[in-house]
Amino acid sequence: MRFNPMIYFVGAGPGDPELLTVKGQRLLQQADLIVYTGSLVPLQVMDCCRADAVKINSAPLTLQEIIAVMVEHHHQGRLVVRLHTGDPSLYGAIGEQMKELDRLGVPYEIVPGVSSFLAAAAAVKKEYTVPGGSQTVIITRLAGRTPVPPEQSLASLARHKGSMAIFLSVGMARQVQQELLQGYPPATPVAVVERASQPGERVIQGQLSDLARLVQEAGISRTALILVGDFLTCQGQSQLYNGEFKHGYRPGE
Secondary structure, X not given: OOOOOOEEEEEOEOOXXXXXXXXXXXXXXXXXXXXXXXXXXXXXXXXXXXOOOEEEEOOXXXXXXXXXXXXXXXXXXXXXXXXXXXXXXXXXXXXHHHHHHHHHOOOEEEEXXXXXXXXXXXXXXXXXXXOOOOOOEEEEEOOOOOXXXXXXXXXXXHOOOOEEEEEOOHHHHHHHXXXXXXXXXXXXXXXXXXXXXXXXXXXXXXXXXXXXXXXXXXXXXXXXXXXXXXXXXXXXXXXXXXXXXXXXXXXXX
């Protein structure tokens, strides 16, 4: 099946090329132009592309330059892939790109990808939602050059004591620790997952009170997620497969 010539925002997944969706892989195999985030997309993922496809690293480009090259190729009847890490809807900065394409009347589609927060949970072999425990997952980041609304500060969110996955903040681990301690107890389990699903994957675990020290000792400064919450040690028991639990597909014993 050949895709229609248009612009596709594709989630590259967390790094392991086998965690690309089937649709995402097929698009990369057919694309005439791939504009990819070179600072984050592993080369192994780019190996899925055609050898003769045009590949452009977006890292040094401005929004206007990215739009211009994609629209130029689209108007030439070519299939264009804008490749983002993880899932494009999480910290993907696709909103401004879509706004420009809407203004220009250029069609596009979004192809979801596996987010790194899911790969991180797989790395620590845990569920974010634990029966009898947390039923809430908070995906957030520490304020940096990109501001965060005051009511969504880590200190405010920590008061919910839900399961938390913190993006783009490991380089400010001490500040992360200080804010989280305003809501979570010092003994709250934490994990830092570096390069989830990739060959260099690394996991460090401990308590919130030791987070900054653990990150510093491990020498981790980027490309890592901070996971926080009792889900990291909690062992809940679902009722779903309990023989006495009655539901629409099975009568209780």
